[in-house]
Amino acid sequence: MTMLAPDNKTAVLAELRAGLGSKVNTDDGVRSARGHDRSHLPWEAPMAVVHCTSTGDVSEALAICSRHGVAAVPIAAGTGLEGGANSTADSICLDLSGMDKILRIGSADLDATVQAGVMKSALNAALAGHGLTFPVGPGVDASVGGMASTGASGTTAVRYGTMKENVLGLTVVLADGTIIKTGGRSRKSAAGYDLTHLFVGAEGTLGVLTEVTLRVYGIPEAASVAICSFPTLESCTAVVQSTLESGVPISRVELLDDVTVDAVNRYSGLGLPVMSTLIFEFEGSATNIADQGEAVRKLALVNGGTGWDYASDPDQISRIWRARHDALPSYTALVPGSSTWSTDVCVPISRLAECITLTKADTDREGVLAPIVGHVGDGNFHLAFVLPPGDDGVLVKAGAINDRLVERALSMGGTCTGEHGIGLGKTASLVKEHASAIPVMLAIKSALDPQGILNPGKVLAG
Structure with missing residues (x-):
C-alpha cells in the first residue's frame, strides 16, 4: 500500500485527538496488539488505535477518516481466522472492545x-x-x-x-x-x-x-451428550444424515477425525478410542432427550458405531464441549512451537462424506498434519493445518491443499467458507464462487464506501 503522506498523517491524528482526546492511542504495544486477529495472514500496526465506547465515537472517528481519505479497520475481540480485522500501517484501528454495554x-x-x-x-x-x-x-x-x-x-x-x-x-x-x-x-x-x-x-x-x-x-429444561466411535468418516456422516432425515431434534452434532481425538485426549484427558467420533447433544425435557438419544443410538449401531458414552451431568457436559472447543490448542500441543492455519468449507450434507474423505486423502498424500472437525449437521467442516516453526514448505503445501479444498467444495455445490468469512484469506475463492455476482457486490461497496476506506482489501480484493 502507498504510504500516507507525513502531513496527512499528522493532520488526521491531530483531528482525531482534538475530537476524541485520550481515546486515541499511538503507543507501539497497543498498536501491535490491536492490529490483527488470530489468523496466519499478514498485518501491520495501524498508525493509531481509537478506543471507542459509543456509536458517537465511531461516527466521529469515521467522519474524520473520511475527510482525510484514511482507511479504518474495526476490531473487537480479534478472534477471527481469515485476517478480517488485520490493519495496515496507513490505517486507523477502531477498537470496539470497550463498547461492552x-x-x-x-x-x-x-x-x-x-x-x-x-x-x-x-x-x-x-x-x-x-x-x-x-x-x-x-x-x-x-x-x-x-x-x-x-x-x-x-x-x-x-x-x-x-x-x-x-x-x-x-x-x-x-x-x-x-x-x-x-x-x-x-x-x-x-x-x-x-x-x-x-x-x-x-x-x-x-x-x-x-x-x-x-x-x-x-434455557432448556435438560440436556445430555452422547459420544460414539465409528470405523470410518463415511459411517459418521451416514449416521448424521439418517438422524436428520428421521427428524430427531438434535442441538449439536460434531465430527472429530482420529487425529483430533488423539489430540484432545492428550490435551484434555478425555480417554476416547482413537477413531472417527461423533458427539451428539440433545435438549428438552428429561423424557424427550432420553427418547432422542435412544433413537440416535440405534442409528449409530446400524452404521457400525461402538460405545455410547452418555453424560447428563452439567459439569460432564461442559468438560466434553470444552475439550471440543480446545481443539486448536490441542493441535499446536502436538508439535512444540507450532501455529495453526484453520480453514473451512460447507457442502450439501449428501456430499459431506466424500468431501471429507478426499480432503483427508489429500493431506495424507502431502504428508501434512491437518486434523479435521466438523459441524456435520449443516455440512460444515474445518481443516487445521499445523505449521511447525520455520517450515515454509508446509505453508506452501497447505496453501495448495486449501485451494483444492475450495475447488472441491464448489464443485459439489458448496461454499468456500461456512462461517470463518472471507477476510484477506479467501478473496480469490469468493471470485470463484460468485463470479457473476461480484460486479453487484462491487457496486454496493462503491455506493456505500466510495473512497474505499472501510476495512480495505477484505472480502472484495482491489
Missing part, C-alpha cells in the same frame, strides 16, 4: 440489544438471570459485533442457525460517519430492502456495526 433484555419478547463489543460469555451471564441464553456463535468467546460482522455460527447451528438468522436489527455507522438503524424488534417485516442482512457478514466493509439486536432463547 448490554443495553436491553426483552424477556417477554425473547430479544436483547447490546453494544458490538459485548462478549458472548458476558451476554449469557446477564441472560441467565432471566432464564435465557444466546446459544449461537463459535466455541471461542467472541464479541457479538464480530460474530454479526462475519455471519458466524458454530456447534449449535444445526438447531439454532447462524448469526444471520438471529440478528433482528443493527445500528451501523457508514463510511462518512452517518448513523443508520436497520431492522427492528418484530419477528418479521416486509418493509423495504433487508439492510440488516446486507451488513451481517459484510465484515466491516460496508459499515461498522455498533449495536446489535438479537433473538435469545429459553
Whole structure:
C-alpha cells in the first residue's frame, strides 16, 4: 500500500485527538496488539488505535477518516481466522472492545440489544438471570459485533442457525460517519430492502456495526451428550444424515477425525478410542432427550458405531464441549512451537462424506498434519493445518491443499467458507464462487464506501 503522506498523517491524528482526546492511542504495544486477529495472514500496526465506547465515537472517528481519505479497520475481540480485522500501517484501528454495554433484555419478547463489543460469555451471564441464553456463535468467546460482522455460527447451528438468522436489527455507522438503524424488534417485516442482512457478514466493509439486536432463547429444561466411535468418516456422516432425515431434534452434532481425538485426549484427558467420533447433544425435557438419544443410538449401531458414552451431568457436559472447543490448542500441543492455519468449507450434507474423505486423502498424500472437525449437521467442516516453526514448505503445501479444498467444495455445490468469512484469506475463492455476482457486490461497496476506506482489501480484493 502507498504510504500516507507525513502531513496527512499528522493532520488526521491531530483531528482525531482534538475530537476524541485520550481515546486515541499511538503507543507501539497497543498498536501491535490491536492490529490483527488470530489468523496466519499478514498485518501491520495501524498508525493509531481509537478506543471507542459509543456509536458517537465511531461516527466521529469515521467522519474524520473520511475527510482525510484514511482507511479504518474495526476490531473487537480479534478472534477471527481469515485476517478480517488485520490493519495496515496507513490505517486507523477502531477498537470496539470497550463498547461492552448490554443495553436491553426483552424477556417477554425473547430479544436483547447490546453494544458490538459485548462478549458472548458476558451476554449469557446477564441472560441467565432471566432464564435465557444466546446459544449461537463459535466455541471461542467472541464479541457479538464480530460474530454479526462475519455471519458466524458454530456447534449449535444445526438447531439454532447462524448469526444471520438471529440478528433482528443493527445500528451501523457508514463510511462518512452517518448513523443508520436497520431492522427492528418484530419477528418479521416486509418493509423495504433487508439492510440488516446486507451488513451481517459484510465484515466491516460496508459499515461498522455498533449495536446489535438479537433473538435469545429459553434455557432448556435438560440436556445430555452422547459420544460414539465409528470405523470410518463415511459411517459418521451416514449416521448424521439418517438422524436428520428421521427428524430427531438434535442441538449439536460434531465430527472429530482420529487425529483430533488423539489430540484432545492428550490435551484434555478425555480417554476416547482413537477413531472417527461423533458427539451428539440433545435438549428438552428429561423424557424427550432420553427418547432422542435412544433413537440416535440405534442409528449409530446400524452404521457400525461402538460405545455410547452418555453424560447428563452439567459439569460432564461442559468438560466434553470444552475439550471440543480446545481443539486448536490441542493441535499446536502436538508439535512444540507450532501455529495453526484453520480453514473451512460447507457442502450439501449428501456430499459431506466424500468431501471429507478426499480432503483427508489429500493431506495424507502431502504428508501434512491437518486434523479435521466438523459441524456435520449443516455440512460444515474445518481443516487445521499445523505449521511447525520455520517450515515454509508446509505453508506452501497447505496453501495448495486449501485451494483444492475450495475447488472441491464448489464443485459439489458448496461454499468456500461456512462461517470463518472471507477476510484477506479467501478473496480469490469468493471470485470463484460468485463470479457473476461480484460486479453487484462491487457496486454496493462503491455506493456505500466510495473512497474505499472501510476495512480495505477484505472480502472484495482491489
